[in-house]
Amino acid sequence: LRATGEQKPKRDIVVWDNSGPERSLHIPITLWGDRATAEYATDVPVIVRGVRVREWNGSKSLSTNGNSVVSFEVPPDLQADAQDLVRSWAASGQPAAPARGGGDGKRVTIEELHAENVNLGHAPEPGQPLDGNGPAAAHRHTVVATITSVITERPPYYPACSQQVDDGRGKTRSCNKKLTDEGGEWRCMSGHCCQQPSYRYLLRARVSDHTGLLEISSFDEVGKKMFGCDADELAALWEDEGRSEELQRKLKRPNWQRCVLTVRSVREVWQDEERVKTSANDMRDEEWKKEARRRLNDIYATFGAPEGAVGSPVAGGA
Ligand SMILES: [Zn+2]
Ligand SMILES: [Zn+2]
Structure with a gap:
């Protein structure tokens, strides 16, 4: 607000460059005043100078002030770099900016979670400018709930590729892509092959609190906490007909656990229908x-x- 109380125009644009471990990084820039109301072309190089870096909730953004430069006129000494950048923007398929987060991890009931998720925006289409003033495309919340069941029509785990790959930060991590059995040899989408898969949890579970029901997806870390063992152990039970009683006991272990879940909700299209998908990234005991x-x-x-x-x-x- 200005001293006069008049609202100063504000607008977020998102810029991209081919830096970082993935050779692809987006960052929002907040523009103020006349800059906020100007017309901007997309898919062209822009020179940004003298902006301030802000960090909020672990994500960084840039903000302009009176001394900042936001210019579409590329000086001669940067022409070659600008052309490289445009080529690599096209070559990488004009990747979409990650969904802007909302919800800020605040604690809500399941009823409140569903109510807030009605307002979820859509993830931006690749190559489309991001509407900084639109609704958030992802919500992060904390819910305290009781697990009522894990869906076990299919195994709640998958065979994961254990090939070590570059994590982009000078270290290695497991590939973790799904392996397909190709007759005695397991192969992932990246073409790695393994003699023996290691299993990782990938599951859907139903949880409830006094206000409602919620279906969540979860990955390996949360799965380990729910079942109290790693997915290899559960897979061994699942595949051994002689241990089906033990398996049934194990599959019921998550039921009635009361826990604090960190969840993230986004819209997705599934079988031509749009729905909200909520995943739990963290599960801990209630304090x-x-x-x-x-x-x-x-x-x-x-x-x-x-x-x-x-x-x-x-x-x-x-
Ligand atoms: Zn792999
Ligand atoms: Zn092979």
């Missing part, structure tokens, strides 16, 4: 003392605390 203190404070806030209770409603600390 009972903290939770009890929080609830008690809610009660005190509503009805007033009994004398002497203020400040230490629950003994034992957080």
Whole structure:
């Protein structure tokens, strides 16, 4: 806001270059004033100078001020670099900017989660400019819920490629792509082959709280916490007919676990229908003392605390 109280025009644009481990990085730039209302072409090189780096919730963005330069006139000494950049932008298929996050990880009930997800935007089409003022295309929330079941019509795991690949930061990581059995040899989409797959969790589960139901997808880390073992162990049970009782017990282990889930919701198209997909990236035990203190404070806030209770409603600390 200006001193006059008049709203200063503001607009986010997203720029891209071929730096970073993936040779592809996007960053939003916030433009103010006349710059915000100007016309901008897409898919052309832009010179940006004298901008401020901001970091919020772990993601970086740039912001212009009076001394910043945002120019489409490429000086002669940068012409060659600009042409390289345009070529590599086209060659990499004009990758879409990652979904802008919303929700900020705040704690919600399942009913509130569904209500907020009604407003989820669509992920930008590749090559299309990102609408910085549009609705967020991804929401991040925390829910406290009880697992009611893991869907086990199919194995809740997949055979993963264990080939070590460059992680782009000078180290290696497992490829983890799905392996297909090609008659005694397992091969992934990248053409690696393995004698013996290692399994990783990839599962769907139903969770609930007092306000509603939610279906979540989860990956290896959350799967390990739910089942209390790694996916190799579960796969060994699944494939051994002689151990089906043990398997049934194991498959029920996640049920009725109460946990704190960090979830991320996006829109996706599945079998020609659009739906919201929610994945749990983290699962941890509920912190009972903290939770009890929080609830008690809610009660005190509503009805007033009994004398002497203020400040230490629950003994034992957080
Ligand atoms: Zn692989
Ligand atoms: Zn081979």
